[in-house]
Amino acid sequence: MTDTVHDMPGRRSAYPRLTGGLRHAVLIAISFVMVYPILWMVSGSLRPASELFGGDAGLIPSQVTVQAYRDGWFGLQVNFGRFFVNSLIISVLATVGNVIAASLVAFAFARLRFYGQKFWFALMLGTLMLPYHVTLIPQYVLFRELGWVNTWWPLILPKYFAVDAFFIFLMVQFFRAIPRELDEAARMDGCSAWRIYRKIILPLSMPVLATAAIFSFIWTWEDFFGPLIYISEMSQYTVQLGLRSFIDSSGTSSWNALFAMSVLSLVPIFLIFLFFQRLLIEGIATTGMKR
Amino acid sequence: MxxxxxxxxxxxxxxxxxxxxxxxxxxxxxxxxxxxxxxxxxxxxxxxxxxxxxxxxSFTNFDLLSAPEFIGAQNYVRMVTADPRFIASIRVTLVYVALSVPLKLAFALAVAMVLNRGMRGLPFYRAIFYLPSLLGTSVAIAVLWRQLFAADGLVNSLLAQIGIEGPSWISNPNYSLYTLVVLSVWQFGSPMIIFLAGLRQIPTDMYEAASLDGASPTRQFLRITLPLLSPVIFFNFVIQTIEAFKAFTPAFVISGGSGGPINSTLFYTLYLYQEAFSYFRMGYASALAWVLVVIIAIFTAFSFLTTKYWVHYDD
Structure with a gap:
């Protein structure tokens, strides 16, 4: 109940009830509970199949083995390596599309002037709220007519048309903060809009482009619904679909192999998180969107 | 070019x-x-x-193979009069939204306030708390959740250590939905980050002045933090609610795509998926999609209407 806690010199804590030590204890306890399930999954994936997980809530396996990874990797007719390659290709192509298309469109909204600009911008923001289920079935019919069911096109191509307004919005916010004098000076020198976009805006916008790329990659990687409805042939599966059919085919008998593949599927996201968490956190804090 | x-x-x-x-x-x-x-x-x-x-x-009968056949409002009529699974999915989704969103936001706000004001180790804690949000919707996390709450899963073996024999959470219709609520609350990281950014906007001297006047921490929370943070709370509330209405993957993976046991995890989106892609009732599924839009629109409009009573802008 003291109000003398100083977290930083000259700053007074607004909530003096939790003093320094106690505060850390609470936070560490919460962190532990948060992370424990993930650690438990990693530990489970390193256990031998005979060691049933019931009864052992601990994290230390009696015996460490990578057998589960071997079993899981080759557990389906098509091995998981293929799923990883598929997911990687789809995610990279989708990310490239998202970043290019969203930056072009955001440039138009943030830096150019044209008739109807406000109208289109309002419409674009409107689509942020629209649940994708509304377009789902006609889109499916459309892609089916084009013969693209069971291909990756429905998962990749829409990103080249900036269908996810979140990314446009994210970039508009950033582009608007770049000093206008830069454009005007360039325009005086006879620069075209394209050159201003390429030579001024893009180079100054690396942080937001990186943020968009990271989110785009992670969301495509984690996407389950899209692949679920469009892809039926196992050789075309993404990692998420692979995991899903692994559940169906193995039941609970090889839970540790299932854990092993689950852990692997999270590795790319975890690595991105490790290296780029500042960008992710700033991206969320500035747009306040989604996950 | x-x-x-x-x-x-x-x-x-x-x-x-x-x-x-x-x-x-x-x-x-x-x-x-x-x-x-x-x-x-x-x-x-x-x-x-x-x-x-x-x-x-949504006004047709359409099975993807033959041309859509116009049937007027029959799809909508059937929904409310003759479709117990529609009613079940609405009920499940509303319970999920009503429980998971407030709990998640309360937790996010509480942790953000503990983390507030540049304490040592903040980047570390923030990263740890954010991680589940990021891994959030992947199938692997749903797989993990299935095993956590399985009859012989982690939760029950922890309960066994204190002498409680837990039920099979996932396969018991009384509990299965709540395991998904817990999963959602576990992902409180991203609203927490937005709260942190919002808390940082509140000038420290307001609290100092309040302390000098002898205002208790509870009073400071009610009179300073809540009003000044209300736009951020409102924003998080709307976004999280819309996301909760659209939740799909965890329910799909945990129930094996069925929405079971006994429709207890039949999320609205899962029901829509089944109608469209298991039974190929594309017309009916389109009607379901439009009902979802209307539900979300009504909710959003209603939320905006209430803002004048509790959201303070630029005070």
Whole structure:
């Protein structure tokens, strides 16, 4: 109940009830509970199949083995390596599309002037709220007519048309903060809009482009619904679909192999998180969107 | 790229030479519309067109193989009068939204307040708390959740250590939905980050002045933090609620796509998926999609209407 806690010199804590030590204890306890399930999954994936997980809530396996990874990797007719390659290709192509298309469109909204600009911008923001289920079935019919069911096109191509307004919005916010004098000076020198976009805006916008790329990659990687409805042939599966059919085919008998593949599927996201968490956190804090 | 260059170089053209308003209009607007083109195409072909098409399909009987057959409002009538699974999915989804969103936001706000004001180790804690949000919707986490709450899973073996024999959470219709609520609350990280950013906007001296006047921490929370944070709370509330209405993957994976046991995890989106892609009742599924839009729109409009009573802007 003291109000003398100083977290930083000259700053007074607004909530003096939790003093320094106690505060850390609470936070560490919460962190532990948060992370424990993930650690438990990693530990489970390193256990031998005979060691049933019931009864052992601990994290230390009696015996460490990578057998589960071997079993899981080759557990389906098509091995998981293929799923990883598929997911990687789809995610990279989708990310490239998202970043290019969203930056072009955001440039138009943030830096150019044209008739109807406000109208289109309002419409674009409107689509942020629209649940994708509304377009789902006609889109499916459309892609089916084009013969693209069971291909990756429905998962990749829409990103080249900036269908996810979140990314446009994210970039508009950033582009608007770049000093206008830069454009005007360039325009005086006879620069075209394209050159201003390429030579001024893009180079100054690396942080937001990186943020968009990271989110785009992670969301495509984690996407389950899209692949679920469009892809039926196992050789075309993404990692998420692979995991899903692994559940169906193995039941609970090889839970540790299932854990092993689950852990692997999270590795790319975890690595991105490790290296780029500042960008992710700033991206969320500035747009306040989604996950 | 060549197209951009030729079309968007207004200054290299002879002004007025081409004459007429058309040339002028192109000169003034051409560049803008060229940059906008990807989105415009996407908007008309992949958003607006399909949305209108699904509105039409919602009044038809359509199985994907034969042409849609117009049946008036029958799909909507059937929904409310003769479809117990629709009612079940609405109930499940509303319970999920009503429980998971407030709990998640309360937790996010509580942790953000403990973390507030540049304490040591903040980046570390923030990263740890954010991680579940990021891994959130992947199938692996749903797999993990299934095993956590399985009859012989982690939760029950922890309970066993204190002498409680837990039920099989996932396969018991009384509990299965709550395991998904817990999963959602576990992902409180991203609203927490937004709360942290919001808390940082509140000037420290307001609290100092309040302390000097002898205001208790509870009073400070009620009189300073809550009002000044209310726009952020409102924002998080709307976004999280819409996301909760759209939740799909965890329920799909945990119930094996069935929404079971006994429809207890039949999320609205899962029901829509089944109607469309298991039974190929595309017309009916389109109607379901439009009902979802209406539900979300009503909710959002209603939330905005309430803002004048509790959200303080620029005070």
């Amino acid at each position: 060549a197209a951009y260059d030729t079309m968007s170089k207004p200054d290299t053209r002879k002004q007025g030479a081409a004459g007429g308003w058309l040339a002028g209009a192109i000169r003034r607007n051409g560049a803008g519309y060229l940059f906008l083109a990807p989105w415009l195409i996407g908007f008309f072909c992949l958003t607006l067109g399909p949305a209108l098409a699904s509105l039409y399909l």
